[in-house]
Amino acid sequence: MSDAPNDLAPGRSRGTIALPENVRSPWWELGRRLLAALAILVGTVLLVYLDKEGYTDGNDPTGKVDLVDSIYYTTVTLSTTGYGDIAPVAEHARLINAFLVTPLRIAFLVLLIGTTLEVLASQGREMFRVARWRKNMGNHVVIVGYGTKGRSAVETLVNNGQNREAIVVVDPSAAAMSDAHADGLAVVSGDATRRDVLRRAGVAEASQVIITTNRDDSNVLATLTVRQLNPDAWIVAAVREQENAPLMKQSGANSVITSSDAVGRLLGLSSLSPTLGSVMEDLLTYGEGLEVAERDLLVTEVGKQPQTLPDQVIAVVRDEKVYRYFDPVVTQLARGDRLIVVRPARELPWAPRPGTHGEDSSTDED
Numbered sequence: 001m002s003d004a005p006n007d008l009a010p011g012r013s014r015g016t017i018a019l020p021e022n023v024r025s026p027w028w029e030l031g032r033r034l035l036a037a038l039a040i041l042v043g044t045v046l047l048v049y050l051d052k053e054g055y056t057d058g059n060d061p062t063g064k065v066d067l068v069d070s071i072y073y074t075t076v077t078l079s080t081t082g083y084g085d086i087a088p089v090a091e092h093a094r095l096i097n098a099f100l101v102t103p104l105r106i107a108f109l110v111l112l113i114g115t116t117l118e119v120l121a122s123q124g125r126e127m128f129r130v131a132r133w134r135k136n137m138g139n140h141v142v143i144v145g146y147g148t149k150g151r152s153a154v155e156t157l158v159n160n161g162q163n164r165e166a167i168v169v170v171d172p173s174a175a176a177m178s179d180a181h182a183d184g185l186a187v188v189s190g191d192a193t194r195r196d197v198l199r200r201a202g203v204a205e206a207s208q209v210i211i212t213t214n215r216d217d218s219n220v221l222a223t224l225t226v227r228q229l230n231p232d233a234w235i236v237a238a239v240r241e242q243e244n245a246p247l248m249k250q251s252g253a254n255s256v257i258t259s260s261d262a263v264g265r266l267l268g269l270s271s272l273s274p275t276l277g278s279v280m281e282d283l284l285t286y287g288e289g290l291e292v293a294e295r296d297l298l299v300t301e302v303g304k305q306p307q308t309l310p311d312q313v314i315a316v317v318r319d320e321k322v323y324r325y326f327d328p329v330v331t332q333l334a335r336g337d338r339l340i341v342v343r344p345a346r347e348l349p350w351a352p353r354p355g356t357h358g359e360d361s362s363t364d365e366d
Helices: 026-050 067-078 091-136 148-159 174-182 195-200 216-229 242-251 259-272 274-284
Strands: 016-018 055-057 086-088 141-144 167-170 186-189 208-211 234-239 255-258 290-296 312-318 321-324 338-344
Touching: 026 067, 026 091, 055 067, 067 086, 067 091, 086 091, 141 148, 141 216, 148 167, 167 174, 174 186, 195 216, 208 216, 216 234, 216 242, 234 242, 242 255, 255 259, 259 274, 274 290
Parallel strands: 141 167, 141 208, 167 186, 208 234, 234 255
Antiparallel strands: 016 186, 055 086, 290 338, 312 321, 312 338
8 A cells, every 4th residue: 555546456455464574585595405406416417427437337237337327326325325336436536425425415415404494494483473573562553555655654753763663564565565674664465444454463452553545545444444443543644635634534533634735735835935945844854954843841841931931832732632832721831731842853052952851841740
């Protein structure tokens, strides 16, 4: 469910869990090792055949060794069967067997046995990793759709302290899976409008769900399904058209972002006032210039007016309701309030960030 319009890929709706892995596929390793074993086999046959004068065939009256005998001798030697009917008789042939054929025999056996063990171990290790991931998963964040919006949402969460291991991506696209794995994220491959797919992503235990596909109908259905599985999750959903925002709210989304309106408004502001547009872009860019943040009210700030604080307060959260800084209700700040502020993205000597130096919060117990 990336940003592409055809995000409901057929045949990828059952929800397969895939954790990020740095090693290659075990089947790639199997093919590589089989080719190496074949190379050892062919190389040993050529070695014996080119030195056939140093060998004798006990089953042949002439004692001569041909190509078929070389293949036969190589297979029984590398497999450690060793019937003894063909044997090296020349001194150099025996030395070649001791110092070349014997190491090749060991390498051949290690490849065959090691490959079998590694394939089994790899499958078992993957099952163990998925089981451990499921056991530790809880209060995590589920990202539905890993296109441009999904990647930006993950980047913002990670930059603000969210652990990558506590983020799960749901997307049916192979390209999205590859991108998410490259970013160190676990992926459930499948259609997020299906209950079994969302269950595999642990939606019932998730604290937040961000829905970012590029189809409003998919977003509405995914929101309904998430809300059925987890009545308490905080759901943030994107819609392309403003007219679908009320429907998204009715479906259970706590917050709805209208992507087309937001982009259009930013474009209009940039056209009317390039400087205003640059400031808005600065606010949306993490790590530099200005940032919008939410923080606790400090004990030393209780009873003050929002306009007098070091941070530029733009809103106050009181009793789960948001008030603009000029609202008469929040003329004086009270214990338990939270502040929505505009401040420097990085702490500067001339603009210290309140609440980052161990100050007591007004929500702390006495």
